[in-house]
Amino acid sequence: MQNKPFHLDKVAIRMVKEPPLYSEVPINNPQDAIKLMADTLSDYDREVFAIINFRPDLKPINVNFVSMGALDQSLVHPREAIKSMVLSNAASVMLVHNHTTGAVHPSREDVAVTDRMSQLCNMLGIKLLDHVIVGPGNDYYSFNERGVLPVPSLKLETNIDQLEFGGMKVAETATMEKQNVREVSFVVAECSEFHNLGELHKNVGSVKEALVLFEQIPPERMHAIPTIGIRVTDTNHPEIFTEIDIIRGNTIDVDMLSCVPEITSNKTAQFAIAEMIHAMPKAEIIGTVPEEIQKKVSVIEAKEKQAEQMKAITDKLEQGVAEVFSSDKYKQFLDTMAKFPRYSVNNNILIMMQKPDAQMCQSFTGWKEMGRFVKKGEKGIKILAPAPYTIQREQNKLDDRGNPMMDKDGEPIMESVEIKVNAFKVVSTFDVSQTDGKELPSLGVDELTGGVDGYGTFLEALKEVCPVPITFENIEGGAKGFYSQTEKRIAIQEGMSEAQTVKTAIHEMAHQKLHAIENNGPKQSRNSKEVEAESVAYTVCHHYGIDTSDYSFSYVAGWSEGKETPELKASLDTIRKAASEMITAIDEKMEVLIQEKQKDVFLASDVTNLKGMDYQYSEGSREAEYRFSCEVKGEPTVLTYTLSHHDDGQGFVMHTDKNDIWENMSEPELRKLEEKVSQAAESYHWERRIDAIKEPTEVEVVKAGLLEQGTTRIGEENRMKLREALEAKEKAILAPKPEKEKERPKEKATKKTSVKTKLQEGKEKVTKTPAKKTKAKEERA
Numbered sequence: 182m183q184n185k186p187f188h189l190d191k192v193a194i195r196m197v198k199e200p201p202l203y204s205e206v207p208i209n210n211p212q213d214a215i216k217l218m219a220d221t222l223s224d225y226d227r228e229v230f231a232i233i234n235f236r237p238d239l240k241p242i243n244v245n246f247v248s249m250g251a252l253d254q255s256l257v258h259p260r261e262a263i264k265s266m267v268l269s270n271a272a273s274v275m276l277v278h279n280h281t282t283g284a285v286h287p288s289r290e291d292v293a294v295t296d297r298m299s300q301l302c303n304m305l306g307i308k309l310l311d312h313v314i315v316g317p318g319n320d321y322y323s324f325n326e327r328g329v330l331p332v333p334s335l336k337l338e339t340n341i342d343q344l345e346f347g348g349m350k351v352a353e354t355a356t357m358e359k360q361n362v363r364e365v366s367f368v369v370a371e372c373s374e375f376h377n378l379g380e381l382h383k384n385v386g387s388v389k390e391a392l393v394l395f396e397q398i399p400p401e402r403m404h405a406i407p408t409i410g411i412r413v414t415d416t417n418h419p420e421i422f423t424e425i426d427i428i429r430g431n432t433i434d435v436d437m438l439s440c441v442p443e444i445t446s447n448k449t450a451q452f453a454i455a456e457m458i459h460a461m462p463k464a465e466i467i468g469t470v471p472e473e474i475q476k477k478v479s480v481i482e483a484k485e486k487q488a489e490q491m492k493a494i495t496d497k498l499e500q501g502v503a504e505v506f507s508s509d510k511y512k513q514f515l516d517t518m519a520k521f522p523r524y525s526v527n528n529n530i531l532i533m534m535q536k537p538d539a540q541m542c543q544s545f546t547g548w549k550e551m552g553r554f555v556k557k558g559e560k561g562i563k564i565l566a567p568a569p570y571t572i573q574r575e576q577n578k579l580d581d582r583g584n585p586m587m588d589k590d591g592e593p594i595m596e597s598v599e600i601k602v603n604a605f606k607v608v609s610t611f612d613v614s615q616t617d618g619k620e621l622p623s624l625g626v627d628e629l630t631g632g633v634d635g636y637g638t639f640l641e642a643l644k645e646v647c648p649v650p651i652t653f654e655n656i657e658g659g660a661k662g663f664y665s666q667t668e669k670r671i672a673i674q675e676g677m678s679e680a681q682t683v684k685t686a687i688h689e690m691a692h693q694k695l696h697a698i699e700n701n702g703p704k705q706s707r708n709s710k711e712v713e714a715e716s717v718a719y720t721v722c723h724h725y726g727i728d729t730s731d732y733s734f735s736y737v738a739g740w741s742e743g744k745e746t747p748e749l750k751a752s753l754d755t756i757r758k759a760a761s762e763m764i765t766a767i768d769e770k771m772e773v774l775i776q777e778k779q780k781d782v783f784l785a786s787d788v789t790n791l792k793g794m795d796y797q798y799s800e801g802s803r804e805a806e807y808r809f810s811c812e813v814k815g816e817p818t819v820l821t822y823t824l825s826h827h828d829d830g831q832g833f834v835m836h837t838d839k840n841d842i843w844e845n846m847s848e849p850e851l852r853k854l855e856e857k858v859s860q861a862a863e864s865y866h867w868e869r870r871i872d873a874i875k876e877p878t879e880v881e882v883v884k885a886g887l888l889e890q891g892t893t894r895i896g897e898e899n900r901m902k903l904r905e906a907l908e909a910k911e912k913a914i915l916a917p918k919p920e921k922e923k924e925r926p927k928e929k930a931t932k933k934t935s936v937k938t939k940l941q942e943g944k945e946k947v948t949k950t951p952a953k954k955t956k957a958k959e960e961r962a
Contacts, residue, residue, distance in 0.1 A: 202217055202218075202221055202244065213241075214233050214235075214241040214244070214275070215233075215275065215277065215311075215313055215321075218231065218233065218244065218277045218313075218315070219313075219315040219319075219321060222277070222278075222279035222315050225249075225279055225281065226281055227249055227250060227281065228249070228250045228278060228279060228280070228281060229246060229248070229249050229250070229278060229279055230246075230247045230248045230249075230250075230257050230276070230277075230278040231244055231245060231246045231247060231276075231277045231278065232244070232245050232247055232262060232265055232266065232274050232275070232276060232277075233274065233275045233277060234265060234266060234269040234271035234274055235271060235272060235273045235274065235275070235310070236271075236272055237272040237273075239273070242269045242270075242271060243265070243269055245264070245265035247261050247262055247265075248261065257294055259297070259298075259301055262298065262301070263301065263305065266302075266305065266307055267305070271307055272307065272308065273307060273308040273309070273310050274302065274307055274308075274309060274310065275309075275310045275311050275312070275313065276294075276295065276298060276309070276311070276312040276313070277312075277313050277314075277315065278291075278314060278315075279314070279315050279316070280314055280315070280316055281317065282316075283316040283317050283320065284316070285314045285315065285316045285320050285321055285322040286314075286322060287314060287322060287324070291312070291314065294312075295312045295324055298312070310325065311323055311324055311325035311326075312324045312325075362415075362416045362417070363413050363414065363415055363416065363443070363447060364413070364414045364416050365411065365412070365413055365414075365447065365449040365450050365453060366383075366384045366385060366386065366411075366412050366414065367385040367386075367387075367388065367390075367391040367409060367410065367411055367412065367453070368381075368382065368383055368385065368408075368409070368410040368411075368412055368424065369381070369382040369385055369391050369394040369395050369398075369407075369408075369409055369410075370382075370407065370408050370410070371398050371407050372406075372407075372408075373406045373407065373408035373426055373429050373430075376408075376410075380398055382394050388453050388456040388457055388460070389456075391409050392409070392457075392460055395407060395409050395428070406429050406430040407429075407430065408426045408427075408428060408429050408430075409426070409427055409428040409457070410424050410425060410426040410427060411424070411425060411427050411444060411450055411453060411454065412424040413443050413444050413447050413450055423441055423443040423444055425437060425438070425441050425444060427454060427457060428457060428461070428464070431461075431463070431464050431465060432464060432465045432466070432467055433457060433458055433461060433464045433465070433466050433467065434467045434468065435454070435466060435467065435468040435469070435470050435471065435474070436467050436468025436469075437468075438454075438468070438471060439471075445471065451471075451473050451474050451477055452477050454474050455474050455475075455477035455478040455480075455481055456481060458470065458474070458478050459478055459481045459482060459485075484761070487761055487764065487765075488757065488761065490724065491720060491757040491760055491761055492757065494719070494720045494723045494724065494760075495716065495720060495753055495756060495757060497723075498716055498719055498720070498733070498734070498737065522542075522543065522544075522547070522610075524542070524564065524707065527565070528564040528565060529706065529707040530698075531562070531563065531564050531565070532562055532564065532610070532612075533666055534666060534667060535562045535563065536562055536612055537663035537664065537665045537666070537672075538612075538614070538656055538660035538662070538663035538672075539562065539612040539614075539660075540612060540613055540614065540659075540660060541612065541613045541621075542562060542610040542611065542612050542613075543610065543611065543613075544608070544609070544610055544611070545561075545609065545611060548611060548616050548618075551618075551619065551621075552618050552619030553613075553616040553617065553618030553619055553621075554616060554617055554618050555611050555615055555616050556615055556616060556617055559611060559615040561609025561610060561611055562609065562610050562611065562612065563607050563608075563609060564607075564608060564609075564610055565605040565606070565607060565608075566605065566606055566607075566608040567603070567604075567605060568604045568605055568606040569601055569602060569603050569604060570601075570602055570604060571599050571600065571601050571602070572599070572600050572602060573597055573598070573599060573600075574597070574598055574599075574600050575595050575596070575597055576595065576596065576598055577593050577594070577595065577596075578593075578594040578595065578596040613659075614657065614659050614660060628661070628677065628678065628681050628732075629678055629680040629681040629684060629729060629731070629732050630678050630680065630681070631678060631679070631680045632678070632679045632680065633679040633680055633683050633725075633727055634726070636679045636683070638771065638774050638775065638778070639683065639725070639767075639771065640682070640683065640686070641774060642767050642770040642771045642774055643683070643686050643687070643690065643767065645770045645774075646763070646766040646767055646770050647671065647686075647690050647693070648693065649664075649669045649670050649671055649693055650670045650671070651670075651671045651673060651686060651689075652670060652671070652672055652673070653672075653673050653674075653675040654672050654673075654674075654675060655674070655675060655676075656672060656674045660674065661673070661674045661677065661681065661685045662674060662685040662686070662688065662689045663689065664689045664690075664692040664693050664696075664697075666697065666698050671686070671689040671690065671693065672689075673685055673686055673689070680722075680727055680728075680729070681732075683722065683727060684718050684719075684722055684727065684729045684732065684733075685718075687717065687718040687721050687722060687763070688714050688715055688717070688718040689714070690763065691713065691714040691715075691717035691718060691759060691763075692710065692714045694717075694759055694762075694763070695710070695713055695714070695717075695755065695759055696710050696713075696714070707740075708740045709751070709752065711736070711740040712737050712740050712752065713752045713755060713756055713759075715733050715736045715737050715740070716733075716737060716752070716756045716760075717756050717759050717760045717763065718733065719733035719737075720756060720757070720760035721760050721763050721764055721767070724760070724764050725767075782846070782847075783813070783814070783846050783850070784846070784850050784853075785846075785850050785851075785853035785854040785857055787813055787814045788811055788812070788813055788820070788854060788857065788858075789811065789812050790810075790811055790812045791809045791810075791811045791820070791857070791858065791861040792809060792810050792811070793807065793808075793809055793861065793862075793864075793865030793868060793869075794808040794809060794810055794819070795807075795808050796808075796865065796866070796869065804823055804824065805823070805824045805862075806821065806822070806823045806824075807821070807822045807823075807824070807858075807861075807862040807865060808820070808821050808822075809821075809822065809858070809861060809865075813837065818837045819837065820835065820837050820858070821835070821837070822835050822858045822859075822861075822862055823835075824859070824862065835854070835855075835858060860895055860896040860899055861899070863895050863899075864895050864896070864899035864902070864903065867883075867887060867895070867903050868903065868906065870883055870886075871883060871903065871906050871907050871910055872910075874910050874914070875914070876914070877911070877914055877915055880907065880910065880911045880914065883907060884907060887900070887903060887904070887907065
């Protein structure tokens with residue numbers, strides 16, 4: 182074989198282990214692996230593309246760094262990508278790469294890579310679990326979590342002339358490309374039949390703008406009936422569009438919508454048509470409004486009604502705050518508040534970062550002058566305080582016109598001036614919660630009292646709609662709650678009333694919604710933020726019938742700059758919008774929660790056909806346990822009822838062999854069920870006594886006890902059944918026994934007719950009698 186002139190080299194491919202990535206916790210699942218990768222890639226200053234290979238049980242096998250690129254892109258080729266998958270015998274894989282700038286939203290190249298890798302994995306029989314993009318911090322983007330994996334497959338060309346090779350790369354320089362995007366615009370024409378005859382407006386951006394143009398067409402020069410049309414355009418091919426006239430004069434034509442699915446199925450177009458119907462309530466509608474459009478009309482009407490309600494509530498808030506300013510307490514309050522420093526926006530941020538629950542801050546000396554003292558061991562909140570200083574500087578002397586002055590030799594005249602240099606130093610301030618001493622005056626109540634209807638469900642809805650966790654804890658210093666900008670969570674003081682808890686939760690949710698650092702909103706003073714948050718809380722609570730006026734009015738007044746409440750007036754639109762959005766979200770979540778709970782809600786009437794099975798009584802615990810067969814919503818089950826016989830007469834426990842239905846029963850229904858089961862237990866007790874009767878005297882005892890018992894603890898229906906059972910028992914005991922009476926005559930007749938028996942009895946009598954007489958004689962002798 183070695184003498185043959187030609188040969189083909191044979192090779193083997195193997196993987197080479199590199200230094201591993203270390204983790205403080207076991208790496209047993211995709212979540213552990215992706216966390217480790219996020220921590221690793223966060224330190225890179227260039228884009229890196231990696232593949233994590235998994236076993237069938239989803240435990241990681243290894244990670245392969247496929248490529249390392251430049252600052253904003255990294256090249257990826259299928260040849261390198263599949264090597265580690267195949268050599269690792271991977272059952273599934275996960276793609277990971279980083280964006281160094283922190284923007285984790287996928288680019289067009291990211292989407293293309295995900296789609297191509299999905300197709301490649303399908304051909305190899307390896308499942309693609311996810312593609313995760315990580316940033317320098319804790320932010321990440323998961324294709325799987327967003328529900329966009331697998332990405333719709335790319336079209337596979339069959340014509341070689343149509344192939345385009347753009348390479349494969351991941352990058353963050355371009356945004357994700359939306360496919361099949363259709364743009365909705367409007368056309369306003371003076372003539373409905375021939376748009377070019379008369380005034381014509383194309384590409385109108387909104388329904389509101391279209392209606393304004395429509396109403397501005399002068400009636401005296403109309404060539405025909407004016408119209409508003411709606412156009413849906415393919416943005417990838419602007420020359421392709423669908424258009425139909427909706428409004429003609431005083432009519433709204435929805436009859437033709439069924440013929441244009443491009444418009445009927447477009448949600449933006451549906452909402453636009455709903456806006457038109459809502460804006461022209463007196464217009465004649467031709468045809469039947471489609472269900473989807475009618476739903477959107479209802480939504481618009483509900484939002485408009487809600488907006489009116491928000492305005493009414495905020496007007497009431499303004500009035501209530503104004504009344505606080507006119508109160509006698511306000512002057513005393515102002516005298517005290519005048520002693521507190523006004524912190525800058527930056528210092529307010531520093532205070533919030535170090536002590537999120539801070540309320541009123543003052544220097545150590547300032548608190549002392551107000552009769553309060555900083556508690557021992559309290560640490561100051563570090564802020565910046567002005568520390569200007571002056572320096573002497575030589576500069577050109579200027580004349581009245583600002584021109585440099587010259588001496589006789591033509592040289593500039595110099596002068597020494599004092600310049601003030603702005604500088605800052607770090608100082609400490611302390612919150613009121615860190616002090617003790619003289620009480621500070623307040624404008625309103627310190628805490629709300631009272632309950633909230635459906636408190637449990639309402640609080641659960643608040644937790645569900647809040648984008649950050651809400652926890653309950655013991656907050657030192659008297660604060661009722663705070664939103665932590667650094668930890669991204671809301672803390673609520675535990676042990677408060679239901680009304681105060683709900684109000685505080687909404688207040689802090691408003692802070693998170695409006696004032697979170699990541700929102701990049703305009704810089705605001707602490708006063709403005711507190712006024713907005715409390716106003717939103719008051720508005721939302723008022724919508725749900727929770728009266729917080731005693732607390733909220735004084736709170737807003739206390740944080741306002743003056744009687745004109747500039748913060749409140751400047752923020753009214755923000756307050757109304759935020760409150761409306763929160764109410765909508767809470768309503769939607771409440772509806773879902775209530776529907777879920779109603780599925781398992783039970784009534785006392787759902788428990789039927791209660792029949793006693795057995796009974797046990799424990800002398801030690803003094804508890805009686807009854808077991809009944811019954812039906813719960815028609816389903817057979819066994820119910821156990823344990824009743825405590827202690828002196829307090831309190832306590833009962835009910836349980837079924839399938840589920841504890843009482844957990845999903847309201848308090849009134851539970852009490853009804855308790856009465857129902859208690860009567861059944863008492864009735865079963867008497868049934869057992871009646872069954873145990875054997876003598877007529879026992880019947881009278883039971884009858885007297887049953888009469889004395891009455892109907893309160895048994896129920897009239899059960900009492901009638903027991904009386905019938907007792908009467909039947911009494912008849913059974915007192916009635917003669919016919920079978921025994923018939924046997925006795927047969928015995929007598931047998932004795933009369935049996936001669937043999939009679940002769941035998943006579944012989945025995947003759948034989949025995951002399952023996953008795955002989956014995957008697959001997960005794961007398």
